[in-house]
Amino acid sequence: MKGFYNLGELATADVEKLVARALHLRAGAAPRRFEGKALGILFFNPSLRTQASFQRAAGKLGVDLVQLQAGGNGVWGIECEDGVTMDAGNAEHVREAAPVLGRFVDVLAIRAFAGIQSLDRDLRDALMNGFRKHAGIPVVNMESALWHPCQALADWTTMDLYEIPRRAKFVLTWAWHPKPLPHAVPNSTVCMASQRGMDVVVLRPKGYDLHESILAEASALAKANGGTLTVTDDRESALKDASIVYAKSWASLGCWGNTEAETAQRAGLREWCVSPEWMKRTDRARFMHCLPVRRNVVVRDEVLDGPWSIVIDQAENRLHAQTALLESQFASLERKSQIRAKSPVPLELPQ
Numbered sequence: 353m354k355g356f357y358n359l360g361e362l363a364t365a366d367v368e369k370l371v372a373r374a375l376h377l378r379a380g381a382a383p384r385r386f387e388g389k390a391l392g393i394l395f396f397n398p399s400l401r402t403q404a405s406f407q408r409a410a411g412k413l414g415v416d417l418v419q420l421q422a423g424g425n426g427v428w429g430i431e432c433e434d435g436v437t438m439d440a441g442n443a444e445h446v447r448e449a450a451p452v453l454g455r456f457v458d459v460l461a462i463r464a465f466a467g468i469q470s471l472d473r474d475l476r477d478a479l480m481n482g483f484r485k486h487a488g489i490p491v492v493n494m495e496s497a498l499w500h501p502c503q504a505l506a507d508w509t510t511m512d513l514y515e516i517p518r519r520a521k522f523v524l525t526w527a528w529h530p531k532p533l534p535h536a537v538p539n540s541t542v543c544m545a546s547q548r549g550m551d552v553v554v555l556r557p558k559g560y561d562l563h564e565s566i567l568a569e570a571s572a573l574a575k576a577n578g579g580t581l582t583v584t585d586d587r588e589s590a591l592k593d594a595s596i597v598y599a600k601s602w603a604s605l606g607c608w609g610n611t612e613a614e615t616a617q618r619a620g621l622r623e624w625c626v627s628p629e630w631m632k633r634t635d636r637a638r639f640m641h642c643l644p645v646r647r648n649v650v651v652r653d654e655v656l657d658g659p660w661s662i663v664i665d666q667a668e669n670r671l672h673a674q675t676a677l678l679e680s681q682f683a684s685l686e687r688k689s690q691i692r693a694k695s696p697v698p699l700e701l702p703q
């Protein structure tokens with residue numbers, strides 16, 4: 353099943369088609385309707401933009417929406433590791449939960465962040481990949497441990513909306529934050545800008561590199577699409593001639609799961625907060641952030657409220673990009689004849 357896990361899995365021409373469709377939808381084009389089909393959205397983590405925009409997109413496409421939330425009185429705790437004895441907190445395994453949901457809906461969207469406890473588990477993207485493996489229907493990634501492809505698609509859409517040239521300089525900057533945050537957004541951002549063929553600079557203090565596998569993927573995407581990728585801690589040179597400053601905080605890979613070590617490492621880095629002085633060193637750059645953002649921690653009020661910021665358009669484009677994406681997912685299902693209700697199979701015991 354195709355689904356949508358990581359933007360970089362799509363050919364650049366296919367991303368361009370989705371972005372063009374998102375911009376048509378934004379300009380008022382009517383989405384296709386898929387009455388009788390259903391979308392499931394399951395959140396293991398909080399959300400404002402993703403939740404609201406997927407709900408709204410479902411309405412625009414005329415599909416039924418099954419909305420589920422984990423935790424509290426939501427769905428059962430779901431185990432995703434194979435071969436475990438389930439005598440702890442989780443009551444259900446993804447091997448049952450995913451295919452059961454796959455019998456109720458036609459496309460399933462999942463949000464499952466990195467736990468930032470086990471780097472191995474987060475790099476395996478264990479819960480998201482459990483759903484992808486077992487659902488039997490297309491699964492859309494609404495932010496996993498590794499990727500936030502819907503955000504990346506909306507961000508590309510936003511840069512096209514603002515007519516940011518393909519070869520413009522794109523700076524992804526680390527910012528201070530009181531908590532260690534997952535890498536899904538910076539991973540998807542650096543790969544998206546590289547796939548768009550931009551001159552991408554990752555500006556970060558020492559100790560805050562993205563994972564080598566992500567930088568390798570971004571580098572390959574840049575090479576294939578005519579862009580460049582640079583990693584630096586030299587703010588002056590990074591900001592010079594920049595057209596986009598994209599801020600995000602992320603945890604140190606070297607301190608993964610060790611909050612005390614992380615706190616000690618980022619002590620002294622509080623001045624990594626995007627200010628008007630940063631923006632004035634650029635080439636009239638636009639400021640982007642996926643939101644939610646902590647004011648005067650990640651970015652100063654004067655930037656967010658000033659002429660540089662395009663974060664509200666960026667958030668709005670989540671709706672148009674996801675409507676385009678879901679439209680293509682449901683359209684591709686229409687082209688396949690699916691037998692959803694499975695017939696009972698005869699019992700055959702092992703010899």
Ligand code: CP
Binds near residue numbers: 398399400403642
């Ligand atoms: N950017 C983003 O995914 O926002 P939410 O976490 O509010 O959905």
